[in-house]
Amino acid sequence: MLWVLHTPTGNYIIASNIGADGKLTPCKAVYTGGLGAHAFPDGVIDALNSQGSVAVNAVSNLLAVVNPGSHTVSLFLFDASNSTNLTLVGAPISSGGQFPTSVSFSADGKMLCALNAAMKSPRAPSLLSLKPNVLNQTTSATGPPGTVSQVFVSPDAKNIIVSVKPDDAHSGFLAVWDIINADSSLSLKGLPLDPSTSRWWTAFRPSPSHDIIDCSGQNRSASFSLDGQIARCRALYSKETGNYYLVDAGTSLAYEIAVDENLKGSTVNSYSTGNNTAPIDTSLATVSGRGHLYVLDSQTTEVTVLKLIGPGQAETIQVLDLAGPVRNAGLRIGQFLASLLL
Template identity: 55%
Template sequence: MKLTIASVLLAFNLASYSSAGTILPRWGKTLELNSCRGDASGAAYFMTNEPTGNYIIASDIGSDGKLNPRKAVYTGGLGGHANNGGGGDGLVSQGSIVVSSASNMLAVVNAGSNTISVFSFDPSNPTDLRLVGAPISSGGEFPTSVSFSKDGDMLCSLNGGEINGVGCFKVNSTLIAPMTQTQRSLGLNQTTPATGPPGSASQIFVAPDGKNVVVSVKGMSTSAPGYLAVWDIINGTLSKDFNTVPAPSGGQTLFGIAPIQGQQALILADPAIGYDIMDFSGQNRSTAVQVDGQMAICWITYSSKTGNYYMIDAGASRITEVNVDNNLKGNTVNNYSTGNNTGPLDTAIATIGGKDYIYTLAARQTEVNVMSLDGPGQAQIVQKLDIAGPASFVGLPINATNVQGMATFSKP
């Protein structure tokens, strides 16, 4: 059920409006979207990514998996939009907003001001975000993706602009500071803002074992396919150069990344074909897999409850559920429509009451699509949450071509 404007309670200081009715951002400024707080089982987050001021929209997750928008929190930075024809997916990336459940922290990119912002939160009230210090330089231009280490004390960022590459930071609830010898270049021939999708950087990923930082890069064509750039983590520093791991034969546009459970392998969304499985065990099981009817599979997430991967297709407005067996063979389990012309983008899964729910940003309709994963092949829509109404009620700009990111937190 959509949240109507009438159900939203106004709790906003009118002094934060300019004469034109737009918001004057301030560091740490919080807009109350709904003062009614229930017994939340977790939280979901995405960002407005507006060039006039980037805000995080934080929503409670109820015991039924549904969302209750609570707050819009200013990041202290500006959003940005890639040179991609002016359509949705302004950052042409996955992981623009991420959460560490180990350290109870959230990180977000500010592509328009070349910074990243880090917030801490109390797990008992995860929509109450507290800015750690001030936004910090990303070390390059047009940051598009961030990733925490497994224990949450290291954060790495990906810059996709003319000055592109990676950098890592030491983080805790009171500090964010650059780590020495972690600023490394990708050497892409890019612009600021980034131009793509072809030839642009996609996602940064800190391996759970703490041994590598991985970046996916989209290819330009079948003759110039995408690749993974892999740096070794050595005593808190990154190797000077990265190893290049090309896409498997038939793969081209490496986008969102997910580790394959129990394997030395990754699965990546690939809008040129469907998805790619990349094997690092030495058994030569890497493969590119065609998904019938796919148009733009770009984002991917994993459900521990169903054991399957969920891939978001912005072009076909659908979610494709995929199973990967012990021999790294992938097969489609089911497809689910998110609704005509919804333009789904970023996605994340939360475990609530022993069941997984998937939260997908339906950008074109300025909604969040919530589906319960009742079992393998058994996903169903339980909520289509309007986000434009609550935002406009407090004067917060929401633009279907700018909104980006999705991350979740589940209470232990």
């Protein structure tokens, strides 16, 4: 298990072992060689307004992490038998823009795409030229409304997909670029994908709803809301339960969502991560044949671990304090905590 401290004085990956029972034990901090940054003053949650600041590829045994404060990306080799053993590959490289917030590998691990969220971000990919009135950004990027969320390389490595959050005046959308050359260059202009006209699941943040987007050409896309929801974040699919899990930073709840054959979403259950914990990121893992959901609680600097017993059933088995081990290592945690990754 990995999470990132985006502190301005130095960016660190915090690595943790996962036991046979699914519980976490922090073991080391690894310097990325770059600087972190924060979209808000210290004390305000949600360091980067996004998810995916760290990515791994099991084929190439590579790990990438953004350094938003130095506008770079660091690359590590990890030991397949012990993924907490990380070796920095060379020096951090330019992200091609400013304030990188998200990275994604191609399936074969031969291509890496970085998403830059700030004002001067002409490449990899550039959303500012796509919708300048929506993404009127500074460096560092402000938000969360109206900011980029996450970048994905499609499984066939033919497209780059970026999710963008809505604001009061604009809807959220997906933007798609073609990868047109062997050197991985992108088409000159991203094509916005309108959820109302275009099978893709995502959660735009902050938003009072979640969207199920149909990319099969059958036009079954729709938005679904829940009473009392405030700011829905990361959505993940569990193959063990067949359901999706997403968190709400405002209500401090993790929601379990079922999607039927007609792509209609319904709430199966919800699970509390504790009062005012502000969960902002999640990860799923199969441990000893059982699904486990790991929830990053930004307000309390904790990770809540839920064992997925079955559809509609989950129990909290651990609430891990991150602040203590990090401070014992001589590092500052504050509210600079960001993405969680297995």
